[in-house]
Amino acid sequence: MIVVRLGWRNLWRNSRRSLITIAGIACAFAFTIAFIGLGKGMVVQMLKNGTELMVGHVQIHDRDYLPDRDLYETIGNQEGCDWHQVIAGLKQNQDVVAVAPRVFGFGLVSTGEQSAGAQIIGVDPDLEGNLSRLVDRDMLSRLRPGSVLLGATLALELRAREGNEIAAVTQAADGTLGNELFRVGGIVKTGLAYLDRSVAFMRIDDLQRLLALEPSHIHEIAIKLRDPVRAPESSRFISRMSGLPEGVSVQSWRQLLPQLNDYLGLAGGANAFIIGLVVVFVSFGILNTMMMATFERIREIGMLNAFGMRPGLILSTFLFEAFFLALLGLTAGFGLGALMMRYLSLYGLDLSRWMGQLSMLQTRVEPILKAVWNWEAVVAAAISLWVATVAAAYLPARKAVKVDAVEALRAPVMQ
Amino acid sequence: MGINSMMDRLMRISRLSIFVILLGIVTGPLFAQTSQQRAKEIIDRVDRMLRGDSSVGRVEMTVATRQWKRTTELRIWSEGTEKVLVRIEAPKKDQGTSTLRVGDNIWNYLPKIDRVIRVPTSMMMAAWMGSHFTNDDLVQESRLARDYDVTIEFEGAREGVEVYEFLLMPRPQAPVVWGKIVYQIRKSDLMPIWARFYGEDGELKRRATFSEYQVMDGRLVPALMRMTPEDKPGEYTEMKYRELEFDLKIPESLFSLKSLRGS
Numbered sequence: 001m002i003v004v005r006l007g008w009r010n011l012w013r014n015s016r017r018s019l020i021t022i023a024g025i026a027c028a029f030a031f032t033i034a035f036i037g038l039g040k041g042m043v044v045q046m047l048k049n050g051t052e053l054m055v056g057h058v059q060i061h062d063r064d065y066l067p068d069r070d071l072y073e074t075i076g077n078q079e080g081c082d083w084h085q086v087i088a089g090l091k092q093n094q095d096v097v098a099v100a101p102r103v104f105g106f107g108l109v110s111t112g113e114q115s116a117g118a119q120i121i122g123v124d125p126d127l128e129g130n131l132s133r134l135v136d137r138d139m140l141s142r143l144r145p146g147s148v149l150l151g152a153t154l155a156l157e158l159r160a161r162e163g164n165e166i167a168a169v170t171q172a173a174d175g176t177l178g179n180e181l182f183r184v185g186g187i188v189k190t191g192l193a194y195l196d197r198s199v200a201f202m203r204i205d206d207l208q209r210l211l212a213l214e215p216s217h218i219h220e221i222a223i224k225l226r227d228p229v230r231a232p233e234s235s236r237f238i239s240r241m242s243g244l245p246e247g248v249s250v251q252s253w254r255q256l257l258p259q260l261n262d263y264l265g266l267a268g269g270a271n272a273f274i275i276g277l278v279v280v281f282v283s284f285g286i287l288n289t290m291m292m293a294t295f296e297r298i299r300e301i302g303m304l305n306a307f308g309m310r311p312g313l314i315l316s317t318f319l320f321e322a323f324f325l326a327l328l329g330l331t332a333g334f335g336l337g338a339l340m341m342r343y344l345s346l347y348g349l350d351l352s353r354w355m356g357q358l359s360m361l362q363t364r365v366e367p368i369l370k371a372v373w374n375w376e377a378v379v380a381a382a383i384s385l386w387v388a389t390v391a392a393a394y395l396p397a398r399k400a401v402k403v404d405a406v407e408a409l410r411a412p413v414m415q
Numbered sequence: 416m417g418i419n420s421m422m423d424r425l426m427r428i429s430r431l432s433i434f435v436i437l438l439g440i441v442t443g444p445l446f447a448q449t450s451q452q453r454a455k456e457i458i459d460r461v462d463r464m465l466r467g468d469s470s471v472g473r474v475e476m477t478v479a480t481r482q483w484k485r486t487t488e489l490r491i492w493s494e495g496t497e498k499v500l501v502r503i504e505a506p507k508k509d510q511g512t513s514t515l516r517v518g519d520n521i522w523n524y525l526p527k528i529d530r531v532i533r534v535p536t537s538m539m540m541a542a543w544m545g546s547h548f549t550n551d552d553l554v555q556e557s558r559l560a561r562d563y564d565v566t567i568e569f570e571g572a573r574e575g576v577e578v579y580e581f582l583l584m585p586r587p588q589a590p591v592v593w594g595k596i597v598y599q600i601r602k603s604d605l606m607p608i609w610a611r612f613y614g615e616d617g618e619l620k621r622r623a624t625f626s627e628y629q630v631m632d633g634r635l636v637p638a639l640m641r642m643t644p645e646d647k648p649g650e651y652t653e654m655k656y657r658e659l660e661f662d663l664k665i666p667e668s669l670f671s672l673k674s675l676r677g678s
Contacts, residue, residue: 072482108541110532117537167530169523175483175545176508179525 003313007320010293018325021289025282025329025385026336032278032381033337036271037344037371043267044372047228050260051253053192054132056100056222057231058238059256060086063249065219069104071173071211073219076245080216087127089243090223095234098130098224103204105211107170107178109150114158118151118200120168122207122218131224135201139186147185149201155187157197162186168200172212180210228253271374275381279388286392290322294400301400302408311401318400322393326386334382344371454565454581458598461605462560465636467661469494477653478546487544488657496557498670502677503544514543515675516553524675531672540592547621547642547652555591562589563596570602577602593620604628604635619645631659 011018051057065073075081087099103122108115129137135149143149148168150160160166164184172178182202190196208215225234231252239250254261294301304314348370474489488505502513511526521534534541539551555562563583570579583596594615599608610623621644625637638656668674 108532108534108538110530112531113533115532115535115538117535117541167525167528167532169525169532171542171545173482175478175480175485177512177523177525177544179528179530181528181530 003316004320006317008324010297010317010321011324014293014296017289017292021285021325022329022332024285025326025389026333028278028282029330029333029381029385030336030340032275033334033378034340034344034371035274036374036377036381037341038349038369039267039271039274040372040374040377041344041348041370043264045369046260046263047253050257051228052131052133052224053190054134054222055253055256056098056131057225057228057253058223058235058250060221060223060238060244060248060250061219063247066249069219071105071171071213074213074217075219075221075248076216077247079245080214081218081245082216082243083218083221086221086241086243089241090221090238093234093238093241095225095227095230095237096223097226098127100124100127100131100222101204101218102128102220102222103207103211103213103217104219105170105207107168107210109148109154109158109200110167110169111158111160111164112167114160116154116157117198118154118168119198120170120200120202120207120210122202122204124204131222134190134195135188139188140201142185143201143203144185145203145206146182147202148182149186149188150184151196151199152187152189153193153197154200155184160184160187168202168210170210172210173217174212176212178210178212180206182206271377275377275384278381279384282385283388283392286322286325286389287395289325290318290393291396293321294318294396298400298403298408302403302405305401305405305408315394315397315401318393318397319390322390323386325393326389329389330382330385337378341371341373345373346370451564451566454567454579455560457567457579457600457605458560458565458581461600461607464605464634465607466493466496466557467634469662469665471660471663471665472656473658475653475655475657476544476546477655479652480650481647485545492665492669494665494670499553499557500670500675501544511677512544513675513677514553515670515672517670519554521550521553522672522675524677526677529676531675547644547647547650551592559583559596562586562591568597573599576608578608606635606637621645627655631656632661634661 060075062073062075062077064070065075075083083101087101090096090099101124105120105122107118107120109118109120110116123140123143125140125143128135129140139149148166150158150166155161158166162184165181166184167179167181170178188196188199188201190199202210204218205215207213208217223234223238225231232254235250235252238244239248244250301314305311348368351367351369470491470493472491474491475486476489477484477486485506487503487509490502490504492500497516497518499516500513501515503509503511511524513524515522515524521539522531523534524531534550539554540549542548543550543553563585566582566584568580568582571577573580579600579602581598581600583593583598585591585593585595593612594617595613596610597613598610600606601608606628607625609625611619612621612623614620621642623640623642625640627637627639628635629638630636631638636656636659638659640654641651642653643651
């Protein structure tokens with residue numbers, strides 16, 4: 001125990017130097033926390049945007065549906081499936097927040113002279129509103145039977161306004177030309193240029209009729225989970241669920257949005273890199289401090305040695321000194337970091353000055369970046385810093401302890 | 416031999432060779448030209464024979480895909496190379512559905528919703544009436560001789576039949592979708608046997624085969640044409656002529672949006 005006390009008291013023999021080192025560790029740790037927090041904030045936001053906009057966290061399709069989105073590859077193929085039952089079953093699952101069925105078709109929408117090709121998405125307005133943010137609930141509520149919501153650019157191209165009548169023409173599943181009239185219920189601004197240019201929403205039963213699909217024929221069931229990170233496990237669990245027809249594939253966003261998945265992997269790599277960098281810088285600072293501390297006490301070490309104190313114990317005093325140095329630095333740093341995180345998570349970092357409205361990997365990126373605690377990375381950073389501090393102290397201390405007692409006593413007195 | 420006579424001989428030789436080279440330069444393209452002209456002439460003759468100045472026909476169109484097979488009865492009016500009107504007469508469900516093409520423009524009339532819809536440029540490559548023809552085919556089909564350079568690639572016997580095989584390469588700047596077309600025509604009566612359509616990457620995309628040659632309104636025509644896309648095995652579209660009349664006087668007003676509506 002004497003070793004611990006000696007270590008603590010040694011720390012305050014040159015209190016200014018120790019405080020500066022502590023401040024250094026504290027700042028490094030605080031900024032690491034903030035940086036990791038912003039990184040995680042970016043990841044969370046991209047994941048949120050990428051999945052909550054439309055995709056969801058898990059999707060069910062027929063095995064052959066993606067990537068071509070063939071009209072005939074409905075869930076359960078020719079027989080279709082009782083998707084109301086499947087959705088009710090999915091909702092029983094604790095991890096599931098929302099479920100939405102979808103039908104996709106491609107067709108021509110026209111106001112007469114003005115026509116354009118459109119990706120027509122059939123949705124259930126109530127269920128869809130709980131899952132995707134692409135179209136807000138208020139807009140979805142205007143999707144009454146016989147109406148259509150048009151992407152803003154598409155509407156402009158057709159010169160269609162709300163309340164106008166438009167014709168939709170498609171190649172229906174039975175080989176006929178599906179054609180019906182719809183009323184424009186609303187005009188949708190998704191924030192994604194490629195969707196605004198091409199998308200039209202209809203009620204699922206309207207689109208099924210237009211495409212001559214049976215009511216039991218749908219292409220996709222999208223699922224939103226409580227915890228997106230657990231999507232791969234959830235999708236495995238869901239794929240074993242009873243009531244799912246043959247030949248379906250259940251995929252998580254990691255498979256559905258491979259680019260996003262790769263990007264998030266990259267962000268994790270960047271965290272590790274920054275932590276490593278900070279650890280290296282801090283280690284050099286500690287090394288310097290401890291080197292000074294040992295060399296100025298070389299006489300004292302020799303004396304202790306001469307009194308018969310075991311070298312291992314002397315070494316330990318230095319290690320405990322470094323231990324306390326790191327403890328104080330990390331505690332202060334955590335406090336400072338927590339303050340920064342509080343600010344950054346409440347108000348965020350306004351990046352609009354640099355980037356404006358930006359879309360990346362087909363998802364919207366908000367210009368205000370809000371930090372999110374990434375506890376794993378913070379703990380990893382703290383442990384790395386701690387270990388690095390003690391390790392940096394070990395080297396000069398070991399050297400000093402090995403010095404011959406007589407020679408050490410001859411060393412000039414410092415201070 | 417003096418230096419003068421040497422020069423003289425050299426001059427004579429070079430004069431001769433210049434003459435030969437010049438002859439080559441002048442007549443070479445001449446031969447090529449005539450072969451190309453001949454090819455174009457034959458294609459034009461085939462085209463005129465099958466199309467006439469105008470035509471009115473009744474066609475049974477059968478479309479078979481992996482999921483369904485259906486037959487519709489069409490009535491087709493055409494005049495020159497730029498005007499076509501197609502109206503579905505049966506089955507009842509599609510009755511009255513019509514397509515009008517004038518020049519580069521295509522309109523569809525859908526009786527169920529009573530609307531005329533112009534096909535936008537972006538949809539020209541979409542299927543026409545559920546068949547394996549695209550809207551674009553309706554426009555391009557009549558303009559082969561205009562948009563392609565025609566050469567005779569092969570002339571001789573194939574499976575015991577004397578044929579021409581024409582190679583159609585798109586002219587620079589021509590607004591076409593095919594990288595090349597090979598067209599086989601029977602020498603004896605200039606009846607088409609098959610056509611193969613290749614993409615810009617040189618890959619075979621689809622084939623048309625002609626058969627059931629018979630005399631209609633005094634002309635020999637292939638009454639059956641079958642189009643098979645290469646990327647969808649088992650699928651095809653067949654056009655079978657039931658009736659065909661040529662060079663009738665068709666009122667100009669037939670190729671109008673008003674008559675498209677069937678009024």
